Amino acid sequence: MALSFNPRLVRGVSRCHAIVTAKMALAASCRDFSAAEKSTVIVNLNDNTGVATIQLNRPPVNSLNLQLLTDIKIALDKLQMKKDCRGMILTSSSPGIFCAGLDFMEMHNPQEGRAREFWRSLQEVWKMLYGSRLATIAAINGHSPAGGCLLSLTCDYRVMAQGKFMIGLNETLLGMVAPFWFQDTMTNTIGHREAEKALQLGLLYSGENALNVGLIDELVPPEKVMQTAQVQMQTWLKIPDLARRLTKEQMRGPTLQKFVQRQNEDVDQIMKFIMDSATQRSLGIYLNTLKHKQLTSV
Ligand SMILES: CC/C=C\C/C=C\CCCC/C=C/C(=O)SCCNC(=O)CCNC(=O)[C@H](O)C(C)(C)COP(=O)(O)OP(=O)(O)OC[C@H]1O[C@@H](n2cnc3c(N)ncnc32)[C@H](O)[C@@H]1OP(=O)(O)O
Numbered sequence: 447m448a449l450s451f452n453p454r455l456v457r458g459v460s461r462c463h464a465i466v467t468a469k470m471a472l473a474a475s476c477r478d479f480s481a482a483e484k485s486t487v488i489v490n491l492n493d494n495t496g497v498a499t500i501q502l503n504r505p506p507v508n509s510l511n512l513q514l515l516t517d518i519k520i521a522l523d524k525l526q527m528k529k530d531c532r533g534m535i536l537t538s539s540s541p542g543i544f545c546a547g548l549d550f551m552e553m554h555n556p557q558e559g560r561a562r563e564f565w566r567s568l569q570e571v572w573k574m575l576y577g578s579r580l581a582t583i584a585a586i587n588g589h590s591p592a593g594g595c596l597l598s599l600t601c602d603y604r605v606m607a608q609g610k611f612m613i614g615l616n617e618t619l620l621g622m623v624a625p626f627w628f629q630d631t632m633t634n635t636i637g638h639r640e641a642e643k644a645l646q647l648g649l650l651y652s653g654e655n656a657l658n659v660g661l662i663d664e665l666v667p668p669e670k671v672m673q674t675a676q677v678q679m680q681t682w683l684k685i686p687d688l689a690r691r692l693t694k695e696q697m698r699g700p701t702l703q704k705f706v707q708r709q710n711e712d713v714d715q716i717m718k719f720i721m722d723s724a725t726q727r728s729l730g731i732y733l734n735t736l737k738h739k740q741l742t743s744v
Pocket residue numbers: 453454455456457458459506507509543545546547548549550551552553556560561562564565589591592593594616617620622623624625716719720736741
């Protein structure tokens with residue numbers, strides 16, 4: 447079967463693989479917790495406030511490949527082991543793009559072993575973030591489709607930048623089905639009826655409409671996103687940690703338990719789906735759509 451081939455995308459990916467690690471000047475009270483020299487995340491912990499920041503740092507669009515997922519997991523592991531860390535703000539080092547979702551190169555004609563590892567890493571990152579003991583806020587400073595939207599939905603609160611940015615689970619537009627745990631995370635946030643529409647139609651919301659349906663909690667000018675997230679974090683950290691954490695556990699527990707029960711089955715289903723030629727054909731068509739910039743938000 448002939449597959450669509452998008453040279454522009456392939457160029458983008460080889461560039462992505464040459465990972466750029468931004469150097470940050472650290473304030474005296476901040477410690478750099480980045481996973482490694484060539485990490486695709488920048489992590490800082492402010493010792494005075496107990497609030498950490500994880501910046502996705504995989505230009506140009508922070509698409510989630512195996513390395514970025516692994517680096518997020520390492521960073522979270524380290525932060526959650528620090529007793530004095532109480533909150534985490536998730537954002538991007540590239541204003542204009544929070545996260546473009548899963549890296550197409552992990553999905554397009556993958557090796558099965560790598561694809562399994564990739565999917566398990568995504569599951570692990572979701573599970574850690576959704577069940578995190580930390581108060582978590584997504585500072586969504588740009589586009590946030592699909593897997594990017596999922597990452598933000600794992601957080602306790604979402605602040606998004608005003609502008610022409612879009613957010614949503616647009617999987618059906620790719621001819622794909624958002625897995626049940628993507629769907630559950632969305633439904634828990636915006637309710638069943640809105641999630642039914644959003645998921646079936648693959649809706650990408652503008653900031654205003656995302657605010658209207660409760661997909662985000664605040665919409666602010668781009669330069670105020672981080673500051674707003676930090677102010678909001680103080681509200682969350684005023685609550686005694688144990689009470690807040692146990693409440694979160696109770697609210698999210700059933701979704702996490704369902705996920706754990708079906709986690710292996712989910713990997714098998716995804717593998718069957720992604721290794722299928724019809725899936726690869728749809729994906730190829732979508733990649734051409736992306737090339738011609740036909741994505742629009744509602
Ligand atoms: C192994 C198992 C895997 C999968 C299982 C299969 C199915 C199960 C369910 C799947 C669930 C899927 C979840 C997803 O997240 S799929 C990804 C969906 N993402 C999108 O649809 C977003 C696509 N991107 C865009 O719309 C735009 O790029 C964006 C984010 C609005 C930014 O626009 P702009 O600033 O104009 O930048 P460009 O479009 O020019 O992009 C720059 C550069 O990046 C490349 N790129 C963009 N997105 C991705 C991506 N997701 N993966 C890899 N590369 C990406 C793009 O091609 C450009 O490359 P260039 O060479 O031109 O610089």
